[in-house]
Amino acid sequence: MTGWSHLTLRAEKNNLGEVFLFLRQVLGGAGIREQLLPDLELAVEEAVVNVMTYAYPNGEGDLVLGVLPGPDYVTIELRDRGTPFNPLLVPEPDITSPLGEREIGGLGVHLIRTLMDEVSYEYRDGENILTLRKRRD
Numbered sequence: 001m002t003g004w005s006h007l008t009l010r011a012e013k014n015n016l017g018e019v020f021l022f023l024r025q026v027l028g029g030a031g032i033r034e035q036l037l038p039d040l041e042l043a044v045e046e047a048v049v050n051v052m053t054y055a056y057p058n059g060e061g062d063l064v065l066g067v068l069p070g071p072d073y074v075t076i077e078l079r080d081r082g083t084p085f086n087p088l089l090v091p092e093p094d095i096t097s098p099l100g101e102r103e104i105g106g107l108g109v110h111l112i113r114t115l116m117d118e119v120s121y122e123y124r125d126g127e128n129i130l131t132l133r134k135r136r137d
Contacts, residue, residue, distance in 0.1 A: 011052045011063040030069030039115040046108035055082025076132040086121045
């Protein structure tokens with residue numbers, strides 16, 4: 001089994017391309033099926049953009065992205081020391097009403113929950129830790 005690979009970067013939107021490059025390198029090097037990449041990339045993008053947008057309202061901060069391509073699951077972990085935020089407490093959005101009548105927000109978290117097989121969150125030692133897992137088969 002391959003070990004964890006980590007990327008640490010400033011939580012700024014202009015670093016999003018670096019996130020995708022890192023994901024492709026790690027997952028491609030681990031033999032992850034090409035069909036899994038869009039789901040993994042979209043879920044990670046939603047989570048990373050949330051951190052980049054909301055975690056550090058009073059200044060700059062870092063984001064650590066960890067990827068573990070295990071034998072059964074791909075596990076992705078995002079860590080930041082920003083404002084505590086549990087995305088799993090965000091209510092499911094109303095996706096049945098007409099667009100003009102819907103509340104703003106929550107779709108990114110909904111996508112993450114839908115695309116991943118497991119999503120967990122904890123706040124420990126001053127860090128938000130969001131873990132995403134997707135079956136390899």
